[in-house]
Amino acid sequence: EVGAPLSAWLHYHHEMAYVGTSARSIAFVAKETLPVPSDGSASRGATFVSDSASMTEELLTTELGRKLRDLGVCYHRNLTDRDAFLGREEIGVYNHWQKSFGTDDPQLAASKARDQRLAVDWGEDRLMKTRYYAPAFEYFEPLDRNVLYSSLADHGMWFDTWPLVQHLPYEERPLHMTFGDDSEISRDEREQWIDLYDRYGTPINWRQGDVSVICNFRFAHGRPGIHLDDGEARTLGVLLGENFDRRGARHDRW
Numbered sequence: 409e410v411g412a413p414l415s416a417w418l419h420y421h422h423e424m425a426y427v428g429t430s431a432r433s434i435a436f437v438a439k440e441t442l443p444v445p446s447d448g449s450a451s452r453g454a455t456f457v458s459d460s461a462s463m464t465e466e467l468l469t470t471e472l473g474r475k476l477r478d479l480g481v482c483y484h485r486n487l488t489d490r491d492a493f494l495g496r497e498e499i500g501v502y503n504h505w506q507k508s509f510g511t512d513d514p515q516l517a518a519s520k521a522r523d524q525r526l527a528v529d530w531g532e533d534r535l536m537k538t539r540y541y542a543p544a545f546e547y548f549e550p551l552d553r554n555v556l557y558s559s560l561a562d563h564g565m566w567f568d569t570w571p572l573v574q575h576l577p578y579e580e581r582p583l584h585m586t587f588g589d590d591s592e593i594s595r596d597e598r599e600q601w602i603d604l605y606d607r608y609g610t611p612i613n614w615r616q617g618d619v620s621v622i623c624n625f626r627f628a629h630g631r632p633g634i635h636l637d638d639g640e641a642r643t644l645g646v647l648l649g650e651n652f653d654r655r656g657a658r659h660d661r662w
Contacts, residue, residue, distance in 0.1 A: 414642065415635065416570045420458045420605040420628040421561030423648065426483040426540055428525035430557075433649030434629070435621045438614035440641035442634075450611035453634055453642040455620075457627040459608040464545070464556045467604055468662065472597050476544035477657070480588030481558050483542065485526075487582070489534035499572045502582035505536040541588050543656030548625040554657040559628055560585065560601055563593065569633050605630075614644070624649070 412418055424430040442453035450456070467473035487505035488498075509517040517536065518528045526538040546557035560566075563585040564578035573581060586592055593601075605628060612620055622629055634642055 413571060415633045416566075417568065417633045418630045419559060419561040419563075419566060419602065420456070420609065420630040421559040422460070422557050422628050423624050425542070425557050425559070425654075426485070426562050428523075428540070428542075428654055429651050430654055431624050431648040431650070432652055433621055433624050435619065435647045435649065436612075437645040437647075438616055438618040438643075439645060440643040441614040441616050441618075442636075442640060442642050444613045444615060448613075451613045453631075454611035454613050455629055455631050455644070456609045456611050457622060457629050458605045458610075460555045460557075460626055460628055461548075461551060461553070463604050463608045463628075464554070466607075467556060467601075470600065472600050475587060475597075476556070476558070477662075479591075480541060480543045480656075482586045482588050482590060483538075483540045483562050484584040484586070485538045485540075485562075485582065486531075487536040487538070489536070492533040492535075497572070500576055500580065500582070502567075502573065505534075542654065544588075545657040546625060546654060547656070547658045547661055551626075553661050555625055556628075557625065557654075559605065560593075560598055561630065563598065565598070614642075621649075 422430070423434045436455065442451050444451045468477065487503055487508055488501050490504035490506045493501065505517050506512055509520045511517050511520070514530070514534060521528050521538055524540070526540050529537045531537055542558070544556060544558040545554040548555045562583050564581040564583060566583055567573040567581050578584065636642065
């Protein structure tokens, strides 16, 4: 995978749900893998996928599901300035805005962000602060129904196991997530959300050369943290599928 340390716990997520243009699918190829248990249980290097359709059905019976349906979500992202870290350790860094937007020009970076329907503000040391208000659900035509298209992977807890970030309080971490009215998602709500994704999850036990193409609507994906023993490696290649513009849920397809 790109960007995340192996030790980080990657919560279930739909790829690029935090911007206005997302991906219909995501593909993985296994270059280096870890041993697969003979009893068929999940390997230490497994990727997990969770059935978003089944998860949606159960979620909508809960107060949390109704709040997500009615309020949507907001993704808050703080992108650091590469030049502000010249000559010093990159503590608290997720991505520099120069890397995320492929430019050294702050005005062009802000323009590209607004093209993705992000609100942009600038903080101290050219910290780029963006917000994206989005529906929590997306209409999925092959099933003719709305499915959950948001997850807590963009909450500050994403960094609970990231070196150089995990020590920071949530409000100082590079990512945060709220309901669409800017109200906080409570601890109980976060646990309920995560438990539901886990309930419908299943592992992909990688063997070298395996390729998996995952529908980004139908399934969320993620993995636990991975710790390698001496001589071990675990490397996946990633390719995003066709882009689409997010439209949200249809009112008549719940």
